Amino acid sequence: MTLPPYATLGQKIWHYTFLVICGLIFFFLIAPILTIIPLSFNAENFFTFTPGMLAFDAEAYSLKHYRDFFTNPDWQQAVSNSVTIAPVATLLSVALGTLAAIGLSQSHVPFRRAIMAIMISPMIVPLIISAAGMYFFYSRIGLQGTYLGVVLAHAALGIPFVIITVTATLVGFDESLTRASANLGAGPVRTFFKVQMPLILPGVISGGLFAFITSFDEVVVVLFVGSAEQKTLPWQMFIGLREQISPTILAVATILVVISIGLLTTVELLRRRSERMRGMTPG
Amino acid sequence: MSDARETAFVEFERVQKSYDGETLVVKDLNLSIAKGEFLTMLGPSGSGKTTCLMMLAGFETATHGEIRLKGREINNIPPHRRGIGMVFQNYALFPHMTVAENLSFPLEVRKVGKSEREERIKRTLGMVQMQDFGGRRPAQLSGGQQQRIALARALVFEPELVLMDEPLGALDKQLRETLQFEITNLAHELGITTVYVTHDQTEALTMSDRVAVFDDGRIQQLAPPDELYERPDNSFVAQFIGENNTLAGQLTQMGDHRCLVKLDDGATIDAVPVNVSKPGERTLVSIRPERVEIDPELGPDAHTLDAEVLEFIYMGDVFRTRLRVAGRDDFIVKTRNRVGQKRLTPGQHVKIGWLPEDCRALNG
Numbered sequence: 001m002t003l004p005p006y007a008t009l010g011q012k013i014w015h016y017t018f019l020v021i022c023g024l025i026f027f028f029l030i031a032p033i034l035t036i037i038p039l040s041f042n043a044e045n046f047f048t049f050t051p052g053m054l055a056f057d058a059e060a061y062s063l064k065h066y067r068d069f070f071t072n073p074d075w076q077q078a079v080s081n082s083v084t085i086a087p088v089a090t091l092l093s094v095a096l097g098t099l100a101a102i103g104l105s106q107s108h109v110p111f112r113r114a115i116m117a118i119m120i121s122p123m124i125v126p127l128i129i130s131a132a133g134m135y136f137f138y139s140r141i142g143l144q145g146t147y148l149g150v151v152l153a154h155a156a157l158g159i160p161f162v163i164i165t166v167t168a169t170l171v172g173f174d175e176s177l178t179r180a181s182a183n184l185g186a187g188p189v190r191t192f193f194k195v196q197m198p199l200i201l202p203g204v205i206s207g208g209l210f211a212f213i214t215s216f217d218e219v220v221v222v223l224f225v226g227s228a229e230q231k232t233l234p235w236q237m238f239i240g241l242r243e244q245i246s247p248t249i250l251a252v253a254t255i256l257v258v259i260s261i262g263l264l265t266t267v268e269l270l271r272r273r274s275e276r277m278r279g280m281t282p283g
Numbered sequence: 284m285s286d287a288r289e290t291a292f293v294e295f296e297r298v299q300k301s302y303d304g305e306t307l308v309v310k311d312l313n314l315s316i317a318k319g320e321f322l323t324m325l326g327p328s329g330s331g332k333t334t335c336l337m338m339l340a341g342f343e344t345a346t347h348g349e350i351r352l353k354g355r356e357i358n359n360i361p362p363h364r365r366g367i368g369m370v371f372q373n374y375a376l377f378p379h380m381t382v383a384e385n386l387s388f389p390l391e392v393r394k395v396g397k398s399e400r401e402e403r404i405k406r407t408l409g410m411v412q413m414q415d416f417g418g419r420r421p422a423q424l425s426g427g428q429q430q431r432i433a434l435a436r437a438l439v440f441e442p443e444l445v446l447m448d449e450p451l452g453a454l455d456k457q458l459r460e461t462l463q464f465e466i467t468n469l470a471h472e473l474g475i476t477t478v479y480v481t482h483d484q485t486e487a488l489t490m491s492d493r494v495a496v497f498d499d500g501r502i503q504q505l506a507p508p509d510e511l512y513e514r515p516d517n518s519f520v521a522q523f524i525g526e527n528n529t530l531a532g533q534l535t536q537m538g539d540h541r542c543l544v545k546l547d548d549g550a551t552i553d554a555v556p557v558n559v560s561k562p563g564e565r566t567l568v569s570i571r572p573e574r575v576e577i578d579p580e581l582g583p584d585a586h587t588l589d590a591e592v593l594e595f596i597y598m599g600d601v602f603r604t605r606l607r608v609a610g611r612d613d614f615i616v617k618t619r620n621r622v623g624q625k626r627l628t629p630g631q632h633v634k635i636g637w638l639p640e641d642c643r644a645l646n647g
Contacts (some may be wrong), residue, residue: 179362179371195377
């Protein structure tokens with residue numbers, strides 16, 4: 001953003017004020033995340049910067065919290081739970097959410113708005129309420145404290161994201177493409193996989209990413225629906241914070257930040273590629 | 284009639300369509316199309332022409348009546364089993380596939396072997412003069428090129444019937460004319476039956492064997508282009524096809540092939556009665572602008588009208604003159620730009636006349 005040559009003094013002042021405001025907002029958002037990164041290399045078992053760290057003394061830094069994370073069976077179980085539960089829940093969310101979005105985009109479906117509202121309600125209802133509701137419901141049908149229960153609960157939380165992103169992609173979807181496909185002899189299934197799916201893929205991928213992050217980050221529902229056996233990373237972090245304030249949490253947090261950045265970048269690159277592949281912007 | 288039924292390739296019999304169960308978009312459509320014919324459905328938007336095409340393609344179901352293809356009822360056959368080629372208004376090329384993949388799609392569905400697929404794609408791209416574009420994506424092509432590919436895709440699986448839904452609507456005039464010519468040539472060369480929908484009457488006249496003029500859910504007239512232009516059945520067709528002057532009046536005398544019409548300002552003219560019958564009836568008299576002569580040298584008993592020149596426009600090949608005639612100031616006369624053709628000036632008073640057979644008395 002550069003100033004045009006005819007900018008007045010007022011506009012110039014506003015221009016720089018605006019940049020400062022933007023900078024402050026970024027700082028506010030990112031600073032808390034950035035401070036945990038050096039802290040995770042703390043040689044002491046504290047959550048604070050030691051004088052040695054501030055003096056950049058190499059002795060004050062260590063990887064021992066990372067070592068703890070990679071060797072402690074509690075953390076290792078949490079990791080293995082998280083990496084099994086999140087992908088399965090994501091797959092479920094993507095499959096069901098995509099189908100729901102396609103169904104709800106058909107003009108002949110009755111009560112579309114009402115159905116849509118119900119489907120995305122897990123995103124709007126306070127999580128603690130969903131979690132409590134799920135707890136009572138899942139206990140009744142024997143899903144409480146099972147992997148399946150946690151997966152289903154996370155899928156329910158992820159579906160709204162998929163519905164919303166896929167619906168947004170479908171808005172620009174040209175209905176005549178499915179007609180063309182049918183006209184050329186393709187049945188509904190082939191049309192879905194060969195024509196519709198490749199074109200809405202960017203929306204599906206973004207939705208899937210959100211669903212994955214939801215499951216990966218989620219602590220409230222897993223506390224209710226899961227038990228110690230199904231503890232996920234956030235669950236372990238939460239318990240860890242409450243019971244034994246160990247900087248290992250900071251090491252985990254740092255690893256998660258790095259993974260998140262990597263994931264977002266990969267998915268964004270994939271999405272751009274597939275958007276380029278479909279060549280034209282819809283509509 | 285039974286002969287026509289046997290030779291009919293596509294048939295609509297008493298077809299009705301309603302979207303809401305109350306208003307009929309298509310009212311009692313009867314139409315039979317011969318094999319190899321190029322038929323155009325022409326009409327203003329909302330006239331039901333596109334709905335008819337969609338019913339034939341299978342994307343809409345007829346509320347009533349029967350649609351037959353080669354004598355077989357197709358009402359209950361889903362679109363993907365009809366084997367009808369179609370060119371869509373917005374091309375509907377698959378944007379995530381290359382041109383060759385787009386053409387390959389209907390062949391893969393039909394389980395055509397790889398080598399034959401390649402052979403056919405090459406041949407079809409050659410027919411539309413796009414042989415070098417197989418590796419491109421639709422987004423890398425211009426509108427005209429995309430339309431050629433859409434046409435190729437509709438032809439590549441060798442359907443006997445091809446539907447086209449305003450395929451040239453988005454193109455500029457020059458490209459449209461080139462493609463009109465190419466499409467008709469291809470259709471005739473390949474011997475395919477074509478149903479073409481358009482709202483552009485020039486397109487309909489230049490391309491078709493027969494034109495069905497739609498309005499208000501009905502076919503107003505079904506005729507070859509020349510007949511449609513020269514002998515319109517009713518005032519809608521006269522107005523819709525080409526430029527047309529209308530004068531309102533009352534039928535005073537009725538003969539076999541001639542009638543007399545008393546215009547609203549009192550003047551009397553000869554006309555050919557078309558769908559009027561009784562003296563006293565209101566009528567709209569229709570005359571084509573190029574059939575009107577200014578200061579005519581006609582026989583002594585020919586009727587002429589007084590006119591005042593309002594506007595004279597030089598259009599190159601023709602002169603277009605707007606006149607006030609019988610109280611109306613939208614009467615247009617077109618004269619060819621010949622050597623010695625006189626140019627009129629606004630305010631000038633002239634006489635106009637025409638041959639009685641060029642003047643048709645239609646229902647009012």
